[in-house]
Amino acid sequence: MKLVALFTAAGINIAVCAVLLSLYSILRKQPGNVNVYFGRRLASKRSRRTNLCLERFVPSPSWILKAWHTTEDELLSVGGLDAVVFVRIVVFSLRVFSVAAIVCTFLVLPVNYYGQDRKHVDISFEPLEVFSIENVKEGSRWLWTHCLALYIITIAACTLSYFEFKAITNLRLVHIIGSPPNPSHFAILVRGIPWAPEVSYHETVRNFFTNYHESTYLSHQMIYKAGTVQKLKECAAAFVFFKTRFAALVASRILQTSNPMMWVTDQAPEPHDICWSNLCIPYRQLWIRKIAILVASIVFMIVFLLPVTFVQGLTQLDHLQESLPFLKGILKKEYMSQIVTGYLPSVILILFLYTVPPTMMLFAAIEGSISRSGRKKSACYKVLFFLIWNVFFVNVFTGSVISQLSVFNRITNLPAQLAKEVPAQATFFITYVLSSGWASLATELIQIFPLIWISFQRYILRCKDDSLTGPQSFPYHTEIPRILLFVFLGFTCSILAPLITPFLLVYFFLGYLVYKNQLVNVYVTKYDSGGGFWPIAHSTTVFALIFTQIVALGVFGMKRATVASGFTIPLLILTILFHEYCRQRFLPIFKNNSAQILIDLDRRDERAGKMEEIYDQLHTAYCQFTPSTTPESDLSPSTHGQDLEESNRGSEILEEGKPQPKR
């Protein structure tokens, strides 16, 4: 692939993005699309804009300005802590790759370009390999620049990540302290209640907690299996409420009896965050489910190799012409072959990748998570592993190796193997950023599926009730892995093929605007994981850094730059130590609340005399069957608020690809 082909691909993408962005700026002004583009605002009952004038059909950049000027506080108030953390992940990536872009452009790129004593042709007809580390000759004295760049990028990434972790930890603490009394702080979820003959679970729970947590036990509420005949089928699970936050924390953290499979206590999720259907799963089934899902995820990852291998086959032109002879004429044209090699493979891969998040969400649901945010976090991990494995590793290894399984045969020479393959595949990754990255942002902005759905409803089904497509919650499990995949690709390719960095910068900057706009306008926040996605981003960053360093080790070894290799090893060790330190210092706060904070909150509310009020709220907060959610009342007349709430629930299930598990 030559530089000009890359520019062709970039040009096509810029044009596509520009058209889509303009289209968006027009579509968003149409009153009929208000459900699609202003779902959140609609849900929070702001005024609909219904002015009809010419302005409606002229593209305008006003939304960009609005997105740019949205502050963190506004974002926090409309999208919760998770939205803030998500935007912070994008900003963090933008910052890190700004540093990387500067370092790579001024330090690494010239060294690569003049790496061999050869006559340079017109720069736009240079093959892309000339800009990558492949062009640096063996034993070159200039490889220290790559090592220096690696040091600068690592130090910048670690420093920024550390301060980000610190800031997000603080945000989380402020969020806990500052928000109004949270029922989940007073409640625990008890599972594995032992069954006793002649005594109901209800009495068993009361007896146990009045006996062993006498002074702090307030009340409890059983969980029922959802079904037609309610309040008959009772589960071995209950929410137990305590008089103070501290008592609930204590009860959730300790082993209750000497059988760890009974009286299993957990912090209760927030009321809106509960997966009611999963609460009734017998506790002793959970570990089997977890193992089964782990196995299923791995199998899914491996089976997915087939379409990816097919996509890889497409990049080889002669292959394609052989199997589809009628294409021969078309592919003879220079620009067509450039499009095919530079663009088409990514598009096909992306289409296949659309099936992944719903599958992983389904897996996460079957796993038995008690909270929706936990389910989303689990799906996020699964999608992330999947993407990094199937987009990065499989592409790297299928690039030259025919049998994928022979990958496993080389463990000790893995760095050398990677060093050979990663630069060779860098071109593919650059075009992947262009096509998948940029296009995904544009399609996210234009909300292609809801738009088609609403048009279908309106013009084909002649349906007039718009509220059926209620606002959805932000698909963190799709978007976070996507961003982290680009972070991973960025780190891995930056010093090997620095041309990737400008495209990444464009991606992250566009992402910053688009996601801010979407979080403010489109998505509603129904539950919050309290910034729980940041540790995933942090771990992925460190993993990407370590992986980059291992690849660099291999490259330096291949290029016989012993000094550069020698200097990379301490960097590797320091990065691992940095990660371990962050894990020790920050991670526990994301898992548990601290006694100090909860006790202080308890005292504040006690002094203010608010406790009785809070106790009253507790009983209604964790109500499994509200009138609007019982199956019978689904079609009964209800207020607008309930109706919206109801449609949210429907769309939530639709969006998360999760049929209600039937047992």
Place this chain on the structure above:
Amino acid sequence: MKLVALFTAAGINIAVCAVLLSLYSILRKQPGNVNVYFGRRLASKRSRRTNLCLERFVPSPSWILKAWHTTEDELLSVGGLDAVVFVRIVVFSLRVFSVAAIVCTFLVLPVNYYGQDRKHVDISFEPLEVFSIENVKEGSRWLWTHCLALYIITIAACTLSYFEFKAITNLRLVHIIGSPPNPSHFAILVRGIPWAPEVSYHETVRNFFTNYHESTYLSHQMIYKAGTVQKLKECAAAFVFFKTRFAALVASRILQTSNPMMWVTDQAPEPHDICWSNLCIPYRQLWIRKIAILVASIVFMIVFLLPVTFVQGLTQLDHLQESLPFLKGILKKEYMSQIVTGYLPSVILILFLYTVPPTMMLFAAIEGSISRSGRKKSACYKVLFFLIWNVFFVNVFTGSVISQLSVFNRITNLPAQLAKEVPAQATFFITYVLSSGWASLATELIQIFPLIWISFQRYILRCKDDSLTGPQSFPYHTEIPRILLFVFLGFTCSILAPLITPFLLVYFFLGYLVYKNQLVNVYVTKYDSGGGFWPIAHSTTVFALIFTQIVALGVFGMKRATVASGFTIPLLILTILFHEYCRQRFLPIFKNNSAQILIDLDRRDERAGKMEEIYDQLHTAYCQFTPSTTPESDLSPSTHGQDLEESNRGSEILEEGKPQPKR
């Protein structure tokens, strides 16, 4: 190696063991050796036996009878729960391998022996390979017997292990409930106390706990750095005492503040179990220490390959004769070559292995464990990994492969590789059981090093004070890995080379007698891990089973027994599920006490009005500087009890190969 050579080796070992056992039965009757053989009894002040008659010089089996008749309750009272668990591990192994021996002798051995249509010579001159699975021809219809044997052995091992886990869990609970009030239940260890200017740590601790644990805080006790000027150098660590066991449990389990590196709380070890020198290590240093020790252990494992490779070289006779030409004459004799091939390699390996436990104990001490039992458990893990890696894997892979590192190159065909190598090395493992196993028991019984040391003192130094070699605590970190190594070898070889099972049975039976005798007579119990060694044994058993199944898969694949392969896979999955279930069901009890039990104990003591008495004891229990342990008073006149106590401490350090860390 032929059967007759194996019998020669067995004969030599039986003779050596018989001589050593007889020698022991004489030596133990000599009054001068009472310190060596009756250290525990001496410490508990039972009568010395000083009768001088001819009987003293006649070997007698009375100790065997006494050991046989020692009950579990006696063992519990003299050796604590750890001793009981240790003997139970031996009995468990004995039971499992009895089943394995029966199955393998009556089912597998005949199939192996008649596996190929060949003329059988005199059975004693058959090579050992005839008795192993190597003799079964490819595609044999009889390989289902091996699969059946694998099923029977796995089911027997899992069933026995499950009931053992259950029984030991119960013993642990009874131990906690039944023993007198334990100060460690009321105490927690606090580390990472923040330093404040103008306020001493003492006041900081008091302020924090009176503020946040007002109703339950009793008192606290600072920890001081050991040195010449005491009570000046104060550490950021303290023991904090609570009014109830439950309050201490709560305080030890929760995150105190929103900085997880400060106010770090842990359950306090029992007073005798504390590693005082490690308590002063700044908490933020600990994670670095742990990583450093992990790296050091791995490096040690790899460097150790050198002597092992040398030992392997010795088994090749022609190699030996080449490098040491003067041996040619000696090695020509049949029985000499049999001794060299069957015996010498193991002896040299054993001598090298003697350096391992002290090294690992040193590593475990540097790691910063707060309790002696924790230190021993950590060393136990390290020695176990070391042994299984260096005795088993390295031997298997160096058997035919010249470069050890190429091991890593074959991951996918590992089962096939193991299937080829394990049976080939089975002969070595059989002789290893003979030499290392049996001989180690005999040397353990005869206490060779203390005996030499006391003789040296008495006859060379003319020293009359016997008490310098005080009784030691049982070296669990040496003996448990040794037994588990044999369990591992036993499982791995049982269906491949069934001849190993009788030798193992002898080993475990002898071990049962020897260890019971030693626990009752020789070693004192200074601290107890509360049965914490059993989970190690359980995990190793399951790992050995899984490993055996993988090797069997490889063997069945090589022998083209697809049905047997197919039946092995569900067994593998079920074994993994079994392990996971046991982890869920039992392991948490070994890590934390349950609220129910502690609350019940609290109530019992409150009703009995014992609490005040317990509070009084707490202050003296955790006293860092008793008169006899201050450096100044080391040589001051002291009572006999203190003297013995002191010498215990000296020997403890000596035995555990751990110089007091100086900081």
